[in-house]
Amino acid sequence: MSRYRNVTFLVAILFVQVLGLAVQVKRSGAGEHTRVIRLWTVSAVSPLEKALLWFQNGVGNIWSNYVYLRGVRQENRDLKFEIERLRLEQVRLSDDAQQARRLQALLGFRETYIAKTVAAQVIGTSGSEQSRSIYIDKGTSAGVDKDMAVITADGLVGKVLRAFGSTSQVLLINDQSSGVGVILDKTRLQGVIKGTAAGEVILEKVMTDEQVSPGDRIVTSGGDQIFPKGITVGTVMKVSPGADLFLNIRVKPSASLSRLEEVLVITKKEDRPPSVADSNSVRAVDILTQRLPSVPDKPAADAAPAPEATKPAAAAPKPQGQAAVNSPAGPSTGQGGVKPATSPTAVPPKKASPTAKPAASAPAPGGSQPASSQPTTGDQPH
Amino acid sequence: MEVYRFNPLVTILVPLGALFLQAFLPRHFHFFFLFDLPLLVVIFFSVARRSQVAGLLTGSLIGLLQDALTHQPIGMYGIAKTVVGYGASSLGAKLDIENVGARFLVTLFFYAVHEVVYFAVARGLVKLTLEWSWGHEIGGALLNAATAAILFTLLDRLKQRA
Numbered sequence: 001m002s003r004y005r006n007v008t009f010l011v012a013i014l015f016v017q018v019l020g021l022a023v024q025v026k027r028s029g030a031g032e033h034t035r036v037i038r039l040w041t042v043s044a045v046s047p048l049e050k051a052l053l054w055f056q057n058g059v060g061n062i063w064s065n066y067v068y069l070r071g072v073r074q075e076n077r078d079l080k081f082e083i084e085r086l087r088l089e090q091v092r093l094s095d096d097a098q099q100a101r102r103l104q105a106l107l108g109f110r111e112t113y114i115a116k117t118v119a120a121q122v123i124g125t126s127g128s129e130q131s132r133s134i135y136i137d138k139g140t141s142a143g144v145d146k147d148m149a150v151i152t153a154d155g156l157v158g159k160v161l162r163a164f165g166s167t168s169q170v171l172l173i174n175d176q177s178s179g180v181g182v183i184l185d186k187t188r189l190q191g192v193i194k195g196t197a198a199g200e201v202i203l204e205k206v207m208t209d210e211q212v213s214p215g216d217r218i219v220t221s222g223g224d225q226i227f228p229k230g231i232t233v234g235t236v237m238k239v240s241p242g243a244d245l246f247l248n249i250r251v252k253p254s255a256s257l258s259r260l261e262e263v264l265v266i267t268k269k270e271d272r273p274p275s276v277a278d279s280n281s282v283r284a285v286d287i288l289t290q291r292l293p294s295v296p297d298k299p300a301a302d303a304a305p306a307p308e309a310t311k312p313a314a315a316a317p318k319p320q321g322q323a324a325v326n327s328p329a330g331p332s333t334g335q336g337g338v339k340p341a342t343s344p345t346a347v348p349p350k351k352a353s354p355t356a357k358p359a360a361s362a363p364a365p366g367g368s369q370p371a372s373s374q375p376t377t378g379d380q381p382h
Numbered sequence: 383m384e385v386y387r388f389n390p391l392v393t394i395l396v397p398l399g400a401l402f403l404q405a406f407l408p409r410h411f412h413f414f415f416l417f418d419l420p421l422l423v424v425i426f427f428s429v430a431r432r433s434q435v436a437g438l439l440t441g442s443l444i445g446l447l448q449d450a451l452t453h454q455p456i457g458m459y460g461i462a463k464t465v466v467g468y469g470a471s472s473l474g475a476k477l478d479i480e481n482v483g484a485r486f487l488v489t490l491f492f493y494a495v496h497e498v499v500y501f502a503v504a505r506g507l508v509k510l511t512l513e514w515s516w517g518h519e520i521g522g523a524l525l526n527a528a529t530a531a532i533l534f535t536l537l538d539r540l541k542q543r544a
Binding site for chain 2: 006009010013014017018020021022024025034037038040041042044045048049052122123124125126127128129130131133134135161162169171175176177196197198258259260
């Protein structure tokens, strides 16, 4: 009798779960119906993750900032050489960028600008290989919301799937339910980036008669209205004929998806025509650098820019999108995200002052193209 | 055969700890995805309690919580771990599984059961395209079984005679 009771109980529990699954699968936006359970679980797990991460970062900072400084002098010398080299390259690129913007302005193109970003730390994963998603330490209280793009200095990471109060779940681009509209940088061919069950990234919807070769860079097309145009996604690794009329293209993501530590959430985008003055864009890598724990927050009044940087500011007004990112009054600054930048925005494009930070002709996050001033193709205005 | 019970705090904190480690460690060590600590906890509690109802409830609760951390529909791990909890407690009620070798084999078996049920649910009910890799599954089974042999010895200290 007892045995049958237990079996009955087992069947009942399984039936309820199968029924629940069926309801979730059938209804669109299934995640919203299970939000409470997810919220409880995340609320139970994420404080531990945040606490451990805080402790880990503290110990790591003490070690790397005070104890382990071997080779810093040599590294400093190397970096100075690198800065000089990059400054020369910057001057050349800024000329090209200015010219491109003038042409775009003449043709009346509209561009999608990254107006605001929030920097966040990765605190955990889903814990399952079948669900390639991560948790970050910023949620709705920091302005993060569903379907916002998530990037790193290297390239695209994914999009916000669910945003809770102080935590968000991010779906990575190598998950099989993920999809990103992309364009091949060289040939301008459009396609869709998808993840596979094995966690690889593939490029779909490219016809077999098209020319695609390994090493080709892939950037977001902006067509999906989630990811801004021009963010580096990855490079083509292998091309082979696939099923039907499409190529089988394997892609190496630019961002190291299995080793993510800090990411940027694009919380605001703006659509507006380009202007020639828009050459002072901020790169994702700059924003992440400004967020280093050792750099203290300064109020706007105290953060007096260097003389070299202040003078040209009057001549080169700060672009709108840029202002939103760097403005001390911007929401992102108060969320531990982007700190007020002083000098980069004030440097005119051609100026290569030794004290000024190179900011003109800023490339896209992780790429060489400007993120917030992408040259859009003429047939696809945003 | 002895039946064990656990302090309520242990009953809550050990599964939560397993879930936390399962979500936190793969961030630093990608290979940790091969482990399934919540599954090991389900097997341990189910075998020790030797009650089928307690076993399936433990399995379903831990499984549902594990589901909640993923972005997939809730219930896939829940169903798989309910079956494992029921099976492990049924086995625990008949056999004394206290030595390391028996624990290794039991975990190996239930890991396989868990994966088969999970894949069946994921493919049959949710229509996910999952790839079954024998190498991956055998590696995962051996790794989890070896971990269980060590972990169960540590968790034995938390047992209380009923």
